[in-house]
Amino acid sequence: MLKRLLGLKSRPDAADRLYAHAVAQARDVRFYAGLGVADRIDSRFELYVLHVQLLILRLQELGDEGRDLAQRLFDVFVSALDNDLRELGVGDLSVAKKMRKLSEQVYGRMSAYEPGLKGGDETDLAGALGRNVAPEASAAGSALAGYALAAKAALAGQDVRALIQGPNWPEVPA
Template sequence: MITKLISRLIGRDPERDALVPLYRAVVSAARLPVWYQAGKVPDTIDGRFDMIATILSLVLIRLEREGDRAVAASARLTELFVDDMDGQLRQQGVGDIVVGKHVGRMMGALGGRLGAFRDGLAWEGDLDGPIARNLLRSDAADPAAVAVLRHGLVSLYTALEATPVNELLDGAWRT
């Protein structure tokens, strides 16, 4: 109890730190070349953000299945995302005054993806629309690229679903 209090006072949260491997796995999955080559997601700062937010959304949707048990983990994982995006913005030279506004927009984008992909993964849901809008940023996206992205995202989500929550929280999912 005292250790937790001291850790929080000096900015350390052991439960949040335990999720760093999972966040790193999300970022690693978002960096796979297939998304950018065959899937035609633009290999830009925005495109990489789009992939990280999408993969993170799939992980958060998977954690929703665990109910209250995973609420704290989802919140901490989202905090890691915010910290990462804040750091990325600062590295790009975005000043303190507007970082919050940018992070707010990024959180809105994450929330939009959560809703879109939650609906798209539901029975008979539409994934093609959210893929075109959120990853290819075009309603007239290349159907072959959409198909590659749909297949990859559905495969990833299937792997997430097959992974016991404890393994997932440790940053591993089954392939």
């Protein structure tokens, strides 16, 4: 009742569900056990960025409704980052500065991945993913690039409803 009085959401909307799907996929143990991505907060962050970006790119292809949902998904992602900082004990006075830095990292990663994802350039994408996601596992960049391009292709065949219900992600290479 208090949530209703304060105007807070009681059920997740489509953007929340999409974000939850991206996070669940990014947490797939095969990224860490099979590909050699380090199971650390920074590596998980990198995989969250990749999966959110894959969904955003697909949604942007679906007209005005998709672009609106893509923006809402991005907003949910940024809000989740803010909440995570607070849960990690970052004080209110420091959150804005840390969020600015995280936002720069998100935009930087998305800018680095977008050309390879849109153009299907596996070499360029492998370099960017290798530097950011798994710098200590040299083969992981190539495997991640192949996975990301397969994910982009798989998402291309799915409409908004299918994405919201649960994207059909490709297998994570082992």
